[in-house]
Amino acid sequence: MKLNHLNLTVSDVTATIDFLVKYFGLQNGNTRGNTFAVFFDDGGLVLTLMKGKQVSYPNTFHIGFIQESEDRVNEINQRMKDDGFDVEPPQRSHAWTFYVRAPGGFTVEVLC
Template sequence: MILNHVNLTVTDVSAAADFLEKYFGLRSQGGNNGFRVLFDDRGLVLTLMKGKNVNYPSTFHIGFGQPSEQHVNEINQRLKDDGFEVEPPQRSHAWTFYVQAPGGFSIEVAA
């Protein structure tokens, strides 16, 4: 069995989609300011749906695995350079950091 899609409710569909495309390579295939469909390299479908009050639990996040610690460091630096508040990666269950994405959800980047 394969998980084929996940839906996230977000406060700003366009900003969240642009963020996921720019930093994580997802590809958009249609939608509007209220709903967007994104795809990853393995066929996972991530849909973004507009919501007024987005309130995920504090531990909720989606994750993007990276092939190396260097990739984690590079994404972290790109985010910092573009003005996002991110802590440096640290050794935990992996070489990892979290970022608050536009739209109201968290992302973990790990190798």
Template sequence: MKLNHVNLTVTDVPAAAHFLEKYFGLRNQGGNQGFTALFDDDGLVLTLMKAGEVSYPKTFHIGFAQESEERVNEIYRRMREDGFEANPPQRSHAWTFYVRAPGGFMVEVMS
């Protein structure tokens, strides 16, 4: 069995989609202010739906595994240069950091 898609409710669909495209290489197959579908190289579909408010549980997040610690560090550096707030990567269950994405959800980047 393979997970086919995940839907995230977000406050800003275009900004969330741009973030996921820019930093994680997801491909946007079109959409609008209220809905869009993004695809990865393994066939996962990540849909984004607009809501006025978003309230995820404190520990909720989506994760993007990277091929190396250096790649995690590079993504962290790029995000910080672009104005995102995140604590530096640290050794936990992996070399990892968390960042709040536009639209109101948390993302983990790890290797």
């Protein structure tokens, strides 16, 4: 069995689209303004975004993007810092990792 679909409710679909495409290379499949979007990754995952009036995820909820190297994690971290995101430097935990609050109201882990 393979998980192949995930839907996230977000406060701003357009800003979330820009974030996911810019930093993680997701391919945008279809959008309906600032209300709905479908994305695909190169592994077959389908990620949908739906605009919600109230977005509230538990503190521990997050999605993760595994990278091929520590250098790639560092590069994404620096790009996000340069673009004004409030990110701490990567650290050694269960992996070389950092977390960032994505536009739309959810947390993303970047790791290798």
